[in-house]
Amino acid sequence: MNGPSLALRQRSLGDPTAEYPLFPPLTQGCPTTSTGEIAYPLDVVYDYAKVERALFDQEPGPDLARWSPLLPPLAVPTLGEGGTPLVEFGDVHVKDESRNPTWSHKDRLNRVAVSAAVAAGAPGVVVASSGNHGASAAAYAARAGLPAIVLSSADSPPAVQTFARAYGAKVVSVPVEARWPLLREVVDRLGYHPVSNQTVTHTGHPFGAEGYKTIAYELFLQLGRAVPAAVFVPTGYAELLYGVWKGFTELRSLGLAERTPRMFSCETAAGGPHARALATGAPAAIVELGPTEAYSVAGAVGGHRGVLAVRDSGGEAVLVTDEELRQAQRDLAGQGLWQELSGVAGVAGCRRLRREFDGPVVCVATSSGFKDMGVGGERYPVIENPTLDDLVN
Template sequence: MLEGCPETSTGEVAYPIEVDYDYDRLEPGFLDGRGDGGLDRWASLLPPLHAPGLGEGRTPLVPIGRDVYIKDESQNPTWSHKDRLNRCAASAAVGAGARGIAVSSSGNHGASAAAYAARAGLDCIVLTATDTPPAVLEFMGAYGAHVFAAPDHARRPLLRAIVEHTGFHPVSSTTVTHTGHPFGVEGYKTIAYEIAADIGAPAAVYMPTGYGELLFGVWKGFTELHRLGLTDRVPELVACEPAAAGPLTAAIEQGLPAARVQPGPSDAYAITCAVGGYRATLAATSAGRSMRVSDKQMRAAQDQLRRQGLWVELSAAAGLAGLNAGAAPGGPVVCISTSSGFKDRPAGPRPGGATEDTWEGLQQRLVQAGVI
């Protein structure tokens, strides 16, 4: 299930598995706000929620101008949108009987996975970048996760080795192009549900885009609501990628299901990705478009949000940067801001630390830590 479709995937492209539902069984009043807090409100259109939640979701829509709203995902328990994904992904790990979860992350995903693993009573191994900000390293470790730095080229092979040798459940992609967790991405649908419950279907939604999991989840959520007759349209969805990378834009320009690029320097490290995935391409070509934004444009948007009382990391400002870069569509527009500003990389030198790029070295440290 986590390796992509065994029939359609190739050595160049991994096609993800997608969750389907019996939509005819959905009871009336889906958008009426019934149910417990967090994602439990939307449980009838989510995979089984075996893991306990932390009150994720129900983030505010903050108006910052005429018909412009910020969906502030920093109000989630670990201050990012990843909490929606990890409630569902940790539930899959619990349902599978795994002893722990493993994740490769530069920050938000790792911290969130660590929190939801702790909440579910699972161990957690986080492989992070060698230049992850010290505050984010401390944040990931605060939940008891075992955090290891590794060079970018080594993280996917190491994650595969961890899964193979420990039986931990992976909650990030191990495939040649990005697939992501089939249950985890379903959590992002709830952003669409919440927006629709608050203001209906907007004219457009702009969002930061790296691998494109958020883009796909929001697209699927609005597509479901329209299919069920709960909204009158699917909004235009605009994927906003760093100009230093942009694998989704490259895939669309080249007519590919997914593409690889060589990233340049960017401070928007959370969304500067070398590889894209088919999910993102499907969403962008079905109901929207993709665009690149520069660090300068993101910094201007970050400053704009700061003046509105919203402190966000640079990557989280990409959606507003995309809106500012072109003519706004008529009607309400939502820009998704994905995470808190404390996750930005600080200026100046960073403390060094031991890194791992082989399974043997990492295995020794895991044994020393008592993980395996």
């Protein structure tokens, strides 16, 4: 059930009275409420009174345009994003986002964010990413007919860089600290539309988290028009966490759901900026990052979105170790779900918490195991004269 976007304007998550027109997207955070130490993200406001309840009578399926009234304008044709399965895994449900076109949840964000680049008349798209986000942005830029520049860190997986190049993107490996100054230069001098963060704490693209709301809509329908008691989300910058939370708050405000779930941010124990912010009462935090193989959620910089989602939902921040992630990855693979190490943080976080809930529990799994470090580099011995014993032992 498609329809025109009902998006009205942008507003600050630091002060909801600070509002701005819908375009241009404010990709450097709220200009009124942000400071030199804290940057506040922008949210999108809709004309909810015009939302037809029949929008939620449809079956969940691919193509975010089915939810277009509750998204910013979509100017990029679909690649079949969304409509991912909900798989039972023991006593929880796993929302398997690896089934998206580029095998990660980032496709939901980039269908919306690259659409903003098209609507703004940008000559191209630029992204600072070492993994899922870069490949997804490159794919949707290609779908839109726009060039893309991907600024990747020097130690990112070669296979993921090849993935982004396959879509025609210009992929450049640079030192981690050089990525954001280069991104700003590309924006300022070439006019490219940024789909990565440009601020001291994370704000990201103001439209990006809107794409993630569709996970909440799908979960509502997949659970028989019910809301989970808890949702565990792998958390790097918390755009995914916040987007899912916002989707459920919209369902409640539209009178379709009586409650919202408790949201749990699941971060690597090597960092955990959202856990730090929640523990100290800060709107956002920056921490020192230790070593971890979970590179997709390994961030020193947090943002205010994740703090809001966890705090206002009555949830918690959960820190997980690499060994806990590896165990969850092995167990999921043993059930036919091979996920990236970072992508199983929700399952690992749920296990670490060991909490009983009054209702369904959902763990979002974000991306394919093909995205991990070292994948594809293994060499296995050739058995010259195989026997049956070689096959079964």
